[in-house]
Amino acid sequence: MTQVQGTPPVSPRHAWRRVLRLIRPRISAGNLLAAGITVVIGFALVTQVQAANDVALDDLRETDLVALLDDVTKRADTLESEIRLLEADRRALEEGSGAEAGEAARARLTSHQILAGTVAVEGSGITMTVAAPGGGFTPTMMIDLMQELRNAGAEAIQIGPVRVVADSWIGIEDGTLVVDGEQVAVPFRIIAIGDPHTLAGAMAIPGGFSDSVRGIGGNVQLVDGELLVVDALHRAEEPQYARPVPSE
Amino acid sequence: MIPLIGLAAGVILGLVLSPTVPLWLEPYLPIAVIAAMDAVFGGIRAALEASFNDKVFVVSVLSNVLVAALIVLLGNQLGVGSQLSTGVVVVLGLRIFSNVAAIRRHLMGA
Structure with missing residues (x-):
């Protein structure tokens, strides 16, 4: 850069000597005034830098704004x-208000467990030897027995060592009773949980199991x-084909 | 030396207090700072050329800041505030560059 200067060129050596002389502190009114000015300048500089650090949106470039918008x-x-x-969750919770829903689910689980024969149950009922x-024995007799007990309100039935559930089957093999694949030798015990009076009455009807x-x-x-305690358990098997329809 | 210490003190003071810029000062402060820096570099150059004068320095700083603020104010009133601010920054930047170039030439001889 060529530049016309009003002052005569100074040699670097002179300039450095002048810098050293300037660095030496000299207290004068002008110096103090300049110092006051520089204090203000420094203060303003830092303040502005800090203010510029939290940039407002209108100072950003278009690409930055697009990225920000994205x-x-x-x-x-x-x-x-x-x-x-979260709203779906809330709806689900509102429909079955919390503890109540849990209570209902537990009750349903218990009744299903009893029906499926996966838990031991106790209660009043009858024992038949x-x-x-x-x-x-014929299978028909045994089926009749189960129907009569169920009609009389039996909630859990055990024949010999076998729990009788919805998919239990009865057969005769070499003259021996077979329940769910297990041989039941005579004499055997039948335990039925339910109202004892009704169950006993059902067993006593003419032409019923006792007569047979x-x-x-x-x-x-x-x-x-x-x-009475029905402690024989039925092992529930995973259904191979049936799948529950998912509830919404 | 004392002005240098003053500059450092000002920086520290600003860092410690970290004041928020009042809204009315927001458009003027950046321009004012650049104008003041121009005056400071001019002052250093003058000191190297042995023509430094306290009175000139103070007056130049104040007038620089004042003129810069006035230009921004005028620009804002005319609705060309941002363009005028850019112009002021460019001019002051050029002056700072030429001052620094002069300082460099004095100290390094190149």
């Missing part, structure tokens, strides 16, 4: 989907019980 839009989308999720020295057993030369001993 960012905000993406965040808004994320939050929007979160809102939807069936003896038939000559054998001669007597017909093949056996006998049935029926005892009411206040606290």
Whole structure:
């Protein structure tokens, strides 16, 4: 850069000597005044730098603004989907108000467990000891027995060591009773949980199970019980084809 | 020396207090700072050329700041505030450059 200067050129050596002389502190009115001015300048400089650090939006360039907008839009989308999720949760909770819903679910679980025979149960009911020295049981007799007990309100039934559930089956193999694939030798015990009076009455009806057993030369001993225990368990198997329809 | 110490003291004071710029001062402060810096570099150059004068320095700082503020004010009134501010920054920047170039030439001889 060529520049016309009003002062005669100074050699670097002179200039450095002058710098050293300037650095030496000299207290004079002018110096102090200059110092006051520089204090203000420094203060203003730092203040402005700090103010510029938190940039307002209108100082940003277009690309920065676009990026910022993208960012905000993406965040808004994320939050929007979160809102939807939380609202669905809230609806679900409102429909089955908390503890009540839990209580209902627990009750349903218990009744299902009893029906499926996966838990031991206790309660009042009847115990029958069936003896038939000559054998001669037919599956029909046993099916009739189960139907009669269920009609009389039996909530849990055990034949010998086997829990009788919805998909139990009964067969005769070599003259021996088979329940769910397990042989049940005579004499065997039948435990049914339910109202003892009704169950006993159902067993006593003419042409019922007791009559049939007597017909093949056996006998049935029926005892009411206040606290009977059905402890045989049925192992629930995972259904192979049936799938629950997902509830919305 | 004392003005240098003053500058450092001002910087420290600003960092410690970290004041918020009042709204009315916001458009003027950056321009004022640049104008003051121009005066400071001019002062250093003058000191190297042995023509430094306290009175000139103070007056030049104050007038620089004042004129810069006035230009910004005028620009804001005319609705060309940002363009005029840019113009002022460019001019002051050029002056700072030429002052620094002169200082460099004095100290380094190149």
